[in-house]
Amino acid sequence: MKRLNFLSVLLFFVQTFFFGSLSSAVTLKEGETLRALPIQADGRIKPFDTFSREMLEIVYGKGSFEGRKAHEIILTWMLSPTAWENKELFEVRNHEVLKALGLDSNRKRFKGSEVFGNEKFTLLRQELREKRESKEKLTPYFQALQRLENQYFVFTEMATGRLMKVVPIPGSENWKSVAELEGEPQKAFMDMSGKFISYIAAIAESQSGSGLSEKAQALDQSVKQFQEVARQQNPQVYANEDKIQMELHYNLFHPFRWAYIFYFIAAAFILILWVFKKNSWMKGAWALVAIGFFLHTYGFALRVYLTGRPPVSNMYETVVWMAWGAVVFSSILEMIYKFRFTLLAGTLAGFIGMVVADSAPIILDPSLQPLEPVLRSNYWLIVHVMTITISYAAFTLAFILGDIGLFYFLQGEEKNKAKIKELVMAVYRSMQIGVVFLAPGIILGGIWADYSWGRFWGWDPKETWALIALLGYIAVLHGRLVGWIRDFGMVVSGIMTFSLVIMAWYGVNFVLGAGLHSYGFGAGGVEYVSGFVIAHFLAIIYVAVLRQSRAKA
Secondary structure, three states, rough: OHHHHHHHHOOOOOOHOOOHHHHHOOOOOOOOHHHHHEEOOOOOEEEHHHHHHHHHHHHHOOOOOOOEEEEEEEHHHHHHHHHHOOOOOOOOOOOHHHHHOOOOOOEEOOOOOHHOOHHHHHHHHHHEEEHHHOOOOOOHHHHHHHHHHHHHHHHHHHHHHOOOEEEOOOOOOOOHHHHOOOOOHHHHHHHHHHHHHHHHHHHOOOOOOOHHHHHHHHHHHHHHHHHHHHHHHHHHHHHHHHHHHHHHHHHOOOOOHHHHHHHHHHHHHHHHHHHHHOOHHHHHHHHHHHHHHHHHHHHHHHHHHHHHHOOOOOHHHHHHHHHHHHHHHHHHHHHHOOOOOHHHHHHHHHHHHHHHHHHHHOOOOOOOOOOHHHOOOHHHHHHHHHHHHHHHHHHHHHHEEEEEHHHEEEEEEEEOOHHHHHHHHHHHHHHHHHHHHHHHHHHHHHHHHHHHHHHHOOOHHHHHHHHHHHHHHHHHHHHHOOOOHHHHHHHHHHHHHHHHHHHHHHHHHHHOOOOOOHHOOOOHHHHHHHHHHHHHHOOOHHHHHHHHHHOOO
16 A cells, blocks of 8 residues: 555656646747747757857856846847846856956956956957967866857857858858848848847836737747748758757756656665665666656657767767666666665766766757767767767766775674675676776777778877776776785775776866867866865775774774
């Protein structure tokens, strides 16, 4: 009876919150048709909703401003740029840049006049230009300057109407910006802009009821009329309506966020049933994991449909793919061994990976971008990149299992001996899975390198660190096999060897920034990653010292 009650509550929760959100993400509200307006940007056609989110995140660092949605904010930059003169819109975090501009280091956001009206800004841009011409890797200071320059470019180009390309050019693949419109398209856009201003003014005045609804309907109708005029210019290259609607659904529903919510609930549920020894609740835990995994997979399927390629072309996508793989491997190990903590570790990996990907858009760019020329091979993306990064999923699982094992050693080795043995077995199996994928992934990468660059192996930093990671894990597995590494050593190895993965995965791209794999380079997050690694090494030292003192006692 209790189990029936629990399943009823779970079903009610899923039906109320999940499917309620899904239904609201399928249809737009009155006055929001503008979000589906096709825009050409970054080598592809995307809905205005996507375009506006990306632009606002570049300038402001978030996808909304003062509670207003991005599509409402971005268009006002063009229609009324002077209204933003006194708004603290531009995000500057780097202390060196703040000092160079003479700005208050305790603030994060500033007015445009404080940053770009500052005479020092021109000198800093010249300094950045000289640094780029030298072909040297940009330090965090210059990376912050580069972002500031991008903020300046986005806002000024949007304000002049040159950034927003809304109408395809007849007989061409290119589109006209708002500043280039003339004739019927210009008239239709001006009408849409007028209706937009009227609707936004009504919201600002807190109007409601039929008056606001009429303005919202008028705006929606003007957007549709503009789309028809734009489509007539070049119907062959105008946006695929199905893809625009699907990308809009992807933005509004955000399946990856729902996935990590369910992973978190599943992890908490497993902990509860583990502590209170409610083994009969395990079916509920599996149900929660299954829902999260379905949403995770659904998000991947949407990205594949929208981009026409495997979603593993940048750091954001590989983090999401890693989280997916960790859930898969933990589920397989849980079904075989029924340890409980393997599924817990998998859901934690899924939750942490997805939260990191979702909460750092400036560092991990979630936008749907066309592939770099060197990556334009779906075959090699699948057989090399997906193989390499799925190995990181298994190593992440081993890492989290190692953390759990460290906790048991901290509690007391003797009383948790049975659990520690099971954890060591799980860490060992996870490492084996990782090696099975990493080794062929490196070999396949060499074949792709020969195909793309004319050589199988060149000691490129990415290649070298992938090999170092492989050799590190192989050494641990062999050490365990011959008895050199015992239980505590295996738990510690699961944690310490993951630093090799971090270096191969994150360090080469975001710290070294050197080599032929330049398409994966990025910036930011070094202090957080370094702190994460150091904290774990200190935890290992603490437990090791405590264990030694207990042994002496």
